[in-house]
Amino acid sequence: MLVGRRWVFVGVAVLLAAVTAAVLTLRSGPSPACAAPPTGNTVHRGKATFYDSGGAGGNCSLVSAPDDHLYVALGPSEYSAGAACGGYLDVTGPKGKVRVLIMDQCPECEPGHLDLSKEAFAKIANPVDGVVSVSYKAATNPTVPGPLSFRIKEGASRYWFAVLVANHGNPLRSVEVRSGSAWRATERADYNYWIYESGLGPGPYTIRVTDVYGQQATATGIKMAPEQVQKTNVRLYGAGAAKPVSKPTPTPARKPSASPSPKATTEAPPSLAPAAAVVDQQLGRAAASC
The missing domain is CATH 1.20.5 (Single alpha-helices involved in coiled-coils or other helix-helix interfaces)
Incomplete structure (x- = not known):
């Protein structure tokens, strides 16, 4: 014994x-070896080239390229299977600085190689140069075009759930969905949709998003309406962001209306077991240091 x-x-x-x-x-x-998107205040150095997405939203599955055409594709390591999608970088080159939205993957790019839009490249360098040395860092809490929006993927149903989140500004760490009383953690696909394979019923849904810095926002009334962009008044940070509360506040059950309107709610982050929290913090700090 x-x-x-x-x-x-x-x-x-x-x-x-x-x-x-x-x-x-x-x-x-x-x-x-570090597969993680740029975060925090770390300054990275590398090179930049440029390309044109033709207006498409890239591997991050955005509906379209941003209106200002300032975007970037990252190599597989920094794209990190979609973890970088929706974040922003501040890129500095020979002529100046530009802020770009991460919306695409550059399969042939090694770590440190940014493939900028042609418009973004022109702001930091002369396009005839083709390739230039740059420095870049994550833009924390950047200004975004509007509040959070959600798009249910074509082919989704009560039996297979997939949602795209836009206008979150910082890279996302998690997306949780509640239809009924229980929260369900979704899995991010490398094309930036958050998926729950066995489905979450007919909706409407409450969706809670958390970014890599721990900021959290919750939206309600998201419908099972594939291919429709559902806008909300919810923000992760800045003016209009929900303030965290010190204790969990039970939400009374309610019957879904025939045509629910997305609205903001405030809710305390879920508690985690102390040991799990320590491991998560350690791994989070390690990934951020890449």
């Missing part, structure tokens, strides 16, 4: 050592 216990303790120690090693690897490993 004592031998069995000793092996249990050894196994736990090995597991803890493996977790620690993984975190240290994320912190100290070479940049190409």
